Amino acid sequence: MNISKRSSNIKTSPVRKLIPYQEQAIKAGKKVYHFNIGQPDLPTPPEFFEFIANSEERTLKYAHSKGNLGLRQAMSKFYKENFNLDYTDEEILITAGGSEALLFVLTAIFDAGDEILISEPYYANYNSFFEMLQIKVNAFSAKAEDGFHLPPKEEILAKLTPNTKAILLTNPGNPTGTVYTEEELKIIGDIAKENNIYVISDEVYRLLSYDNRIATSMGSFPEYEENTVIIESISKTYSACGARIGAVVSKNKTFMKEVYKLCQSRLSVSSLDMIGAEGLYNTLKKDYFDQNRAIYEKRRDVIYSGLLNIDGVKVVKPEGAFYVMVTLPVDDSEKFAIWLLEHFDYEGETVMLTPAQGFYKTPDAGKKQVRISYCIEEDKIKKALTILEKGLKEYNNL
Structure with missing residues (x-):
């Protein structure tokens, strides 16, 4: 049966491309910290x-x-x-x-x-x-x-x-x-x-x-x-x-x-x-937005300061939303993100990242970058950063 070129030309979302690897990691008993998707974790207002x-x-x-x-x-x-x-x-x-x-x-x-x-x-x-x-x-x-x-x-x-x-x-x-x-x-x-x-x-x-x-x-x-x-x-x-x-x-x-x-x-x-x-x-009203903004801003500060302390990582302080673009000391961010899910854990836990190549039109741009979403609590951000740091060290020693 025929499939249109219009449909077949659409590429898999880079935000969701690694989901099969995440599912396998969970089946293998790993806990996965989700740095990959912009799903707000704050409660929907009653x-x-x-x-x-x-x-x-x-x-x-x-x-x-x-x-x-x-x-x-x-x-x-x-x-x-x-x-x-x-x-x-x-x-x-x-x-x-x-x-x-x-x-x-x-x-x-x-x-x-x-x-x-x-x-x-x-x-x-x-x-x-x-x-x-x-x-x-x-x-x-x-x-x-x-x-x-x-x-x-x-x-x-x-x-x-x-x-x-x-x-x-x-x-x-x-x-x-x-x-x-x-x-x-x-x-x-x-x-x-x-x-x-x-x-x-x-x-x-x-x-x-x-x-x-x-x-x-x-x-x-x-x-x-x-x-x-x-x-x-x-x-x-x-x-x-x-x-x-x-x-x-x-x-x-x-x-x-x-x-x-x-x-x-x-x-x-x-x-x-x-x-x-x-x-x-x-x-x-305003109080609701101010409260939510303060929560995300605090998370922004935690993740930014934590990333600055990881050797080889380059990061620009984000000014809004709940994302940060990060340059990692790796050869290929997609390869590294898959490796974290397939082959790495620290005390039974790992991290899911979004490789940045899919956010660029220019070929090979963003090859060492990832997008991180900080839609998770501060303690989880800190744990995930520890896992990321240890993962980088092990990956670069392979």
């Missing part, structure tokens, strides 16, 4: 479940393709109160997670063969959508020694072609943890406006930025509002990855009309999840 339990829904009908009005109004209020962003409920479309939001945004902008401009390293799962929609990727490099901040404007422009239809940013960054400055965002906004292209701003980690700063939204600049599209999600903000509630947010009416067609084509997202999400947006 308000999510309470709003669902107290709803008057008795028949789960199709919801509005735009998303429940109450949820869109709650998000509009949330944007105003927390970020001073003025988006009406008509400028918000609810999607099945940030992933569907991005898929719909890309589908509305790109034809096969069009090009997207992106800073590498970037979130590897974007590639699945690029392959699916036959979008060509042009990447400009952000360097570790610069904290993975954007290169000069001329380096970005050098990657721009007549076929470029949009620039995609993740702010705060996955996998880097970088938080872009207002000046950097204005550079991107100026490029987009001058060349009549879109800026797709993936802001799902916006409330997880550290050192007494809040990540600036691309929506903060009225001069770029026709160019700007924001990807939103409750997954990271509220520790609700399984709820699958995201959104497309934009003031560009023509663009939003096209995305709405795609929303209609899949009818609606989960009614119960939208009810729960509305409860989160309506009830949880």
Whole structure:
């Protein structure tokens, strides 16, 4: 039976590529510390479940393709109160997670063969959508020694072609943890406006930025509002990855009309999840976000200081999200990550890492790097770092 090239060209997610090795390690009796995946471990707020339990829904009908009005109004209020962003409920479309939001945004902008401009390293799962929609990727490099901040404007422009239809940013960054400055965002906004292209701003980690700063939204600049599209999600903000509630947010009416067609084509997202999400947006205020941010910031400090103390390891202090890009003293980070699961343990325990090659468009880039997620408790971070240090020593003595 035939399989489409469109499907077969999609590569396995590098975040999940090592799962078979992890499963074998667990079968062998090893305890595995998960440095590999950005699954928040903080409890989903009880308000999510309470709003669902107290709803008057008795028949789960199709919801509005735009998303429940109450949820869109709650998000509009949330944007105003927390970020001073003025988006009406008509400028918000609810999607099945940030992933569907991005898929719909890309589908509305790109034809096969069009090009997207992106800073590498970037979130590897974007590639699945690029392959699916036959979008060509042009990447400009952000360097570790610069904290993975954007290169000069001329380096970005050098990657721009007549076929470029949009620039995609993740702010705060996955996998880097970088938080872009207002000046950097204005550079991107100026490029987009001058060349009549879109800026797709993936802001799902916006409330997880550290050192007494809040990540600036691309929506903060009225001069770029026709160019700007924001990807939103409750997954990271509220520790609700399984709820699958995201959104497309934009003031560009023509663009939003096209995305709405795609929303209609899949009818609606989960009614119960939208009810729960509305409860989160309506009830949880600044104290909740401050508390969660403090927990992740403390973990960030623990993992950063611990990595600095391991011989040969190079690391840049992340500014947001819950990821850190690390350069290891190894020949090949994927080979090392597999070895940790297959052949190494310390007192019956090992560590699962995400090799960084999959976060780059440039061949062989990131070959000695890994992305580490610190979505685990501080004591587990410390244990995992001890295992990583001992693993590096043994691996390099082979």
